[in-house]
Amino acid sequence: MIPAIVLAAGKSTRMGRPKALLRLDGSDTFLTRVVRTLREAGVDDVVVVVGHEGQGIVDHFASSGLTARFVENPAYERGQLTSLLAGLNVVDRPGVLATLVALVDVPLVSPATVRAVIDRYRATRVAVVRPTRAGRHGHPLLIDRSVFESLRCADPTSGAKPIVRAHASPLSDVEVDDEGAFTDIDTPSDYEQAVRTNDASAAGRRREIEPS
Numbered sequence: 001m002i003p004a005i006v007l008a009a010g011k012s013t014r015m016g017r018p019k020a021l022l023r024l025d026g027s028d029t030f031l032t033r034v035v036r037t038l039r040e041a042g043v044d045d046v047v048v049v050v051g052h053e054g055q056g057i058v059d060h061f062a063s064s065g066l067t068a069r070f071v072e073n074p075a076y077e078r079g080q081l082t083s084l085l086a087g088l089n090v091v092d093r094p095g096v097l098a099t100l101v102a103l104v105d106v107p108l109v110s111p112a113t114v115r116a117v118i119d120r121y122r123a124t125r126v127a128v129v130r131p132t133r134a135g136r137h138g139h140p141l142l143i144d145r146s147v148f149e150s151l152r153c154a155d156p157t158s159g160a161k162p163i164v165r166a167h168a169s170p171l172s173d174v175e176v177d178d179e180g181a182f183t184d185i186d187t188p189s190d191y192e193q194a195v196r197t198n199d200a201s202a203a204g205r206r207r208e209i210e211p212s
Helices: 030-040 056-059 078-093 112-124 143-150 162-168 187-209
Strands: 004-008 045-049 071-073 098-103 126-133 141-144 173-175
Touching: 004 030, 004 078, 030 045, 030 056, 030 098, 030 112, 045 056, 045 078, 045 173, 056 071, 071 078, 078 098, 078 143, 098 112, 112 126, 112 141, 112 173, 126 162, 141 143, 143 162
Parallel strands: 004 045, 004 098, 045 071, 126 173
Antiparallel strands: 098 141, 126 141
16 A cells, blocks of 8 residues: 655745645645545545644535545644654554655646656665656655654654655656646745646647547
């Protein structure tokens, strides 16, 4: 089993409102798009970690028709690692091989990228798998259960990055042609660009399926 943890607990200070509730289009918010993408990629167990305005996020998600489990991180202001560990405590159980870690502020990643990350792990069983493009590392990240204890012992001020880097290997990086895996949306201008990108992608998909 490879569950997914979606980190959605932050205060979104630069955005000015919870990113989980921002709309991408008429049907999806950032959070529903991330969960929908994971589901389409074949992930059966999705755990969303909430903190700031958590109940409002949970209530809004309930009307989406999607399925996910939610966990509250009361210590979310102490850093992203606390949210990762809150999710890890929920997903870690016998039979779990690894976990995907997705960010609510990277909602444009494609199901194909999620599948590529999972396929690389299943083929290699490396400790860490990251989507890569032109030297950049994106999301979602996959972490083998052998790394879980190192995360639990990590310095909260440094976060998970040093642990991920320490366990990365030449096989960790899987090249993807998916700009959405590297599009981190933090500000209102980022958001405006993301909506334009999403609209253009949706229009392209419609043109592909419409009869000529």
